[in-house]
Amino acid sequence: MTDEEAKSKLKELLSTVDYTEFVEELAVSANDQKIRNLLDKKLTKGEPFYVRKAVIGVTKLRPMQNEIDTTKSLQYPLTNIGSCKAYFEKGPVIIKMPLFTFDGKYIVDGHHRWSQVFCINPEAEMACYDLLAHLKPLNVLKIIQVKIAADTGNVKVATVEGSNLLDEDIEKMRKYMDSTMTPEVDEFLRGKYGVKDRDGVINKIISNIKLMRKTSQPISGAPERGVMPQTDAVPSLASDVAKGDLGQGALKKFSTIQGRDSAIDHLYELR
Secondary structure (H helix, E strand, O other), X not given: OOHHHHHHHHHHHHOOOXXXXXXXXXXXXXXXXXXXXXXXXXXXXOOOOEEEEEEEEHHXXXXXXXXXXXXXXXXXXXXXXXXXXXXXXXXXXXXXXXXXXXXXXXXXXXXXXXXXXXXXXXXXXXXXXXXXXXXOHHHHHHHHHHXXXXXXXXXXXXXXXXXXXXXOOHHHHHHXXXXXXXXXXXXXXXXXXXXXXXXXXXXXXXXXXXXXXHHOOOOOOOOOHHHOOOHHHOOOHHHHHHHOOOOOOOOOOOOEOOOOOOOOOOOOOOO
């Protein structure tokens, strides 16, 4: 591919409005080093995101993907007593690392860590790296994908199977929980929920899921799980965010700030 062909291809790519189509085309284009170099140049010309370290209640957040895997949401907390207890401890919940969120409302990465906590304790708060910028939510996802493409040349597109917590049949979930929950978790949650038996625990979790469906519907136009950004593809991302410095690329000039509701205009030519 010549330099001019690469520029033409990039222009065509960046004009793609539909998010899923954008990611699928980016996954192909990112294999070309010239495209990756152009992406990196384009990103470093943009103004920075800002990021704040935030503590956000799980009921205040909305998914940016249209599916939440039922098993990934329920299996771990119903079989791991240590994790289950952690969801009720004082202070923000952290599972491996803080969530990536946008504008204090939208989950960029960490959907299943969020759903695990919500299903068990909707009163919990979670630690977040909250991105701030004057952008539409889906365009934030595009920028993160471009960052991954520029850094790694590998944008993951996958077909994901499994039932969706947001619309799965309640009775199927009831049977799943009854067959999965360990006696230790059952006993602990009876005390936390103030119920007398296993059915009481399951009914409370189902009530929590119904609350999620009411308060935390996916954003309009939310894509499927298989085309969401995989931030673990850039291993330094979380540590760099924590330091307020993301090095090269789309997120070059992160600054840790407090008390700001929005950041700056003209981050990128995707609006």
